[in-house]
Amino acid sequence: MALEVVEEIELFRKKMLEKFPAMFRVRSGMTTNGYLLTPDVLARLVDLGVKDFQITLDGPPDHHNKTRLRADGAGTYDVIFGNLISASETNLDFNIDIRMHLHSSNINAVQSELTDILIKNFAHDGRFKLHPRSIADYGGAFNDGHVKTTNYINGIDAMSLILHRFNSARKSLNKEISVLSEPSLLDAVNHSSSEGSGFVCYAAASNSFGIRADGSLVKCTTALDEDNNKIGHIKETGELDINQELIKLWMGGFAAGKNSQLACPLYVVKTLPKKNQHKTIPISAI
Numbered sequence: 675m676a677l678e679v680v681e682e683i684e685l686f687r688k689k690m691l692e693k694f695p696a697m698f699r700v701r702s703g704m705t706t707n708g709y710l711l712t713p714d715v716l717a718r719l720v721d722l723g724v725k726d727f728q729i730t731l732d733g734p735p736d737h738h739n740k741t742r743l744r745a746d747g748a749g750t751y752d753v754i755f756g757n758l759i760s761a762s763e764t765n766l767d768f769n770i771d772i773r774m775h776l777h778s779s780n781i782n783a784v785q786s787e788l789t790d791i792l793i794k795n796f797a798h799d800g801r802f803k804l805h806p807r808s809i810a811d812y813g814g815a816f817n818d819g820h821v822k823t824t825n826y827i828n829g830i831d832a833m834s835l836i837l838h839r840f841n842s843a844r845k846s847l848n849k850e851i852s853v854l855s856e857p858s859l860l861d862a863v864n865h866s867s868s869e870g871s872g873f874v875c876y877a878a879a880s881n882s883f884g885i886r887a888d889g890s891l892v893k894c895t896t897a898l899d900e901d902n903n904k905i906g907h908i909k910e911t912g913e914l915d916i917n918q919e920l921i922k923l924w925m926g927g928f929a930a931g932k933n934s935q936l937a938c939p940l941y942v943v944k945t946l947p948k949k950n951q952h953k954t955i956p957i958s959a960i
């Protein structure tokens with residue numbers, strides 16, 4: 675929606691790359707609903723260096739159009755899927771991860787109908803990958819109760835089945851195209867205990883920052899309303915002004931030697947007192 679902003683940033687990146695060729699490693703990507711990603715826009719983005727995209731489908735048309743609506747209530751499947759097909763008809767150099775959301779009402783349709791559609795249209799094209807994921811309940815005001823998460827093991831089984839089907843189709847079509855790793859039940863058990871997984875979130879790393887549109891710096895890219903997540907800002911000169919006390923909270927898992935804190939520092943940060951939090955006593959209670 676703000677292509678000119680993307681253009682400004684990418685052109686600046688190109689200039690920096692020419693100036694400091696050895697220092698700059700930049701990879702640009704977008705998580706987008708894909709609604710406006712027409713072939714013209716895609717070509718413009720790829721030319722600018724934005725080559726990785728994650729686009730989500732909430733199921734085959736009748737499921738997707740229940741949860742992924744336009745402001746006027748109309749469904750979005752046809753436009754998004756049309757853009758994916760148009761992308762595959764180009765010879766542009768991009769990678770598209772098609773994220774497939776699984777929940778208790780759509781799990782069968784995603785494993786069968788949607789996977790069939792994706793095999794038919796994209797198994798032959800190595801630029802497309804599948805990324806099935808069970809949705810989680812993060813609360814919020816918009817779920818009126820009709821979307822329920824899947825049982826954990828059913829979700830892993832479904833993800834394995836989808837990738838296995840897609841991989842088999844891909845292998846039978848073209849051995850040159852790399853296949854996708856399939857989650858196993860062992861992964862499910864490991865990931866159910868973050869102490870054992872060894873995963874470190876980028877939010878725990880000292881050199882990872884999210885830069886928001888107003889120039890503020892964050893560590894976690896999901897808890898954008900969390901006060902302790904706003905750890906500084908980027909100045910007009912490009913220097914980073916960082917609150918050292920706050921950034922230490924995010925990297926605390928290294929000092930504590932706790933895998934779970936490294937896997938998701940947010941859970942510890944959330945329990946700490948908020949920055950600038952004042953305790954007040956209501957007058958009526960005095």
Ligand code: SF4
Nearest residue numbers: 875877894938939940
């Ligand atoms: S929610 Fe946790 S795991 Fe996700 S980005 Fe934030 S800190 Fe990392």
